[in-house]
Amino acid sequence: MNINEMKLEFRRWNEDTVVINKRLRVLHKLKAFLFSVIKFIILLGISYIILGPIINIIANSFYSATDVYNPSVFLFPFNPTLDNYKLTFVRLDYWKTLGQSMLYIVILTIMQIIITSMAGYGFARFDFPFKRLLFGFVIVTIVLPTHTIMLPLYQHFRNWDVFGIFRAITGSKMNFLSSELPMYLMTLLGSGLRSGLFIYIFRQFFRGLPKEIEEAAFIDGAGMWYTYFRIMMPNAVPSIVTVTVFSMVWQYNDMFYVKLFSMPSKNHITFRLSTVQATIEFVDQVKDPMISQLNVYAGVILVLLPILIIYLILQKYFMEGVERSGIVG
Numbered sequence: 001m002n003i004n005e006m007k008l009e010f011r012r013w014n015e016d017t018v019v020i021n022k023r024l025r026v027l028h029k030l031k032a033f034l035f036s037v038i039k040f041i042i043l044l045g046i047s048y049i050i051l052g053p054i055i056n057i058i059a060n061s062f063y064s065a066t067d068v069y070n071p072s073v074f075l076f077p078f079n080p081t082l083d084n085y086k087l088t089f090v091r092l093d094y095w096k097t098l099g100q101s102m103l104y105i106v107i108l109t110i111m112q113i114i115i116t117s118m119a120g121y122g123f124a125r126f127d128f129p130f131k132r133l134l135f136g137f138v139i140v141t142i143v144l145p146t147h148t149i150m151l152p153l154y155q156h157f158r159n160w161d162v163f164g165i166f167r168a169i170t171g172s173k174m175n176f177l178s179s180e181l182p183m184y185l186m187t188l189l190g191s192g193l194r195s196g197l198f199i200y201i202f203r204q205f206f207r208g209l210p211k212e213i214e215e216a217a218f219i220d221g222a223g224m225w226y227t228y229f230r231i232m233m234p235n236a237v238p239s240i241v242t243v244t245v246f247s248m249v250w251q252y253n254d255m256f257y258v259k260l261f262s263m264p265s266k267n268h269i270t271f272r273l274s275t276v277q278a279t280i281e282f283v284d285q286v287k288d289p290m291i292s293q294l295n296v297y298a299g300v301i302l303v304l305l306p307i308l309i310i311y312l313i314l315q316k317y318f319m320e321g322v323e324r325s326g327i328v329g
Contacts, residue, residue, distance in 0.1 A: 084298035120202025141196030
């Protein structure tokens with residue numbers, strides 16, 4: 001084989017290699033495109049399953065009485081109206097009920113942050129007898145369904161007493177039902193709504209902080225409480241934000257404890273929403289359940305908006321807190 005034939009053969013091999021590389025690139029792009037399409041379809045389906053009911057509620061909240069029985073109406077009403085929102089707003093006594101609900105929620109949230117962070121810090125940093133056993137009890141409160149202890153809880157706060165002291169003084173036990181006092185007591189004693197999970201979150205976070213921070217503070221003469229409040233808590237801001245969002249959302253949506261302890265509905269907007277349809281049917285003489293249901297849809301949106309706004313404001317800090325806390329990993 002002479003030099004010209006070798007050059008010709010090399011050029012032909014080089015061209016074949018270029019063609020093969022082009023085909024591989026096209027095939028790779030085609031696979032990537034098909035994968036993107038499949039991923040988009042799956043995400044679209046999941047999003048519709050999750051957001052479908054919410055979209056339906058939003059659409060129905062603007063329906064008029066004629067739209068309800070019009071078979072051609074789907075999602076978009078022919079005669080949209082705000083009357084459902086106006087009536088529901090009045091029957092919920094919206095601003096007053098929302099204000100009382102938020103005051104109740106904020107108090108419980110602050111109490112949970114303080115109590116659960118103390119417990120989490122204690123489990124993370126101190127050694128004491130039965131530490132693992134006690135932390136095991138904390139884990140049990142996370143996995144144990146609250147419905148299994150609803151009867152003991154009800155009886156406990158219906159006949160409240162501490163070592164028989166109240167009965168010896170007053171002649172009878174205390175009845176804390178029909179008030180928010182049971183929730184305040186449970187939260188103060190570290191057994192409130194999801195308090196076990198919050199203790200776990202703080203414990204995992206404090207375990208991840210270097211002990212040299214505390215050692216440096218102790219050398220400088222700082223005591224335990226000063227170190228906890230002035231050094232450890234400022235470093236625990238991501239976990240505090242995470243617990244704040246979780247606590248506020250769960251307290252806001254709580255119906256179990258509100259019904260169990262027969263709390264006043266006027267102080268709990270979510271519980272009051274469950275009675276708004278009956279109120280409208282009785283007070284406003286709206287006897288058609290299909291029509292009164294439209295007011296429930298409007299009430300759902302009104303109740304959802306405050307907590308959604310809070311989440312949107314804290315979303316960035318919430319995601320950072322989830323990543324740095326013990327929820328994942």
